Amino acid sequence: MKDLYENEMKLEFLSKSNNEAFARITVAAFAAQLDPTIEELADIKTAVSEAVTNCIIHGYEDREGIIKIRTKIFRDTIIIEISDTGNGIENIDKAREPLYTSKPNLERSGMGFTIMESFMDDVKVESILGLGTKVTMTKKIKLLNKEKEEELKDSLLFT
Ligand SMILES: Nc1ncnc2c1ncn2[C@@H]1O[C@H](COP(=O)(O)OP(=O)(O)OP(=O)(O)O)[C@@H](O)[C@H]1O
Numbered sequence: 407m408k409d410l411y412e413n414e415m416k417l418e419f420l421s422k423s424n425n426e427a428f429a430r431i432t433v434a435a436f437a438a439q440l441d442p443t444i445e446e447l448a449d450i451k452t453a454v455s456e457a458v459t460n461c462i463i464h465g466y467e468d469r470e471g472i473i474k475i476r477t478k479i480f481r482d483t484i485i486i487e488i489s490d491t492g493n494g495i496e497n498i499d500k501a502r503e504p505l506y507t508s509k510p511n512l513e514r515s516g517m518g519f520t521i522m523e524s525f526m527d528d529v530k531v532e533s534i535l536g537l538g539t540k541v542t543m544t545k546k547i548k549l550l551n552k553e554k555e556e557e558l559k560d561s562l563l564f565t
């Protein structure tokens with residue numbers, strides 16, 4: 407029987423917009439050990455990018471703060487926690503609604519949470535006004551079953 411695979415990494419960086427690319431690439435590099443498809447990796451990058459951008463723009467606004475990312479791998483699933491200790495969200499249900507944005511003047515479209523939800527299997531948002539926000543996203547990486555692949559190849563050869 408295959409051993410249970412577990413791994414974890416933590417990342418901490420300043421809320422500068424240049425660090426958004428750093429965060430998304432670093433999480434993708436960590437996720438690569440699960441052998442994701444290009445699409446799955448792109449989904450993870452986009453979701454991380456949306457969550458980190460939210461910490462920078464809404465969490466800390468014009469000031470600078472620390473963004474933390476904790477990423478865990480548990481069997482074939484990746485769990486990504488992204489948190490700030492900034493403004494917090496007053497009404498989480500409203501914030502998660504498609505097209506809702508508190509900054510329409512900054513050309514925000516209010517689609518960040520909707521994008522995270524569509525690219526990841528699960529998105530949990532915890533927030534306390536004045537204390538900060540934590541977004542926990544989970545995605546199962548669908549491993550290609552080698553045996554099935556072989557069977558499919560065989561059946562194609564003999565028909
Ligand atoms: N880390 C955060 N700290 C404080 N408020 C947040 C945070 N993340 C999201 N919000 C609030 O939730 C709202 C919705 O976020 P969402 O990412 O869906 O849209 P947006 O950031 O406004 O626009 P877009 O992501 O499309 O540029 C934001 O407008 C903001 O009010």
Ligand SMILES: [Mg+2]
Nearest residue numbers: 456460518519
């Ligand atoms: Mg956003």
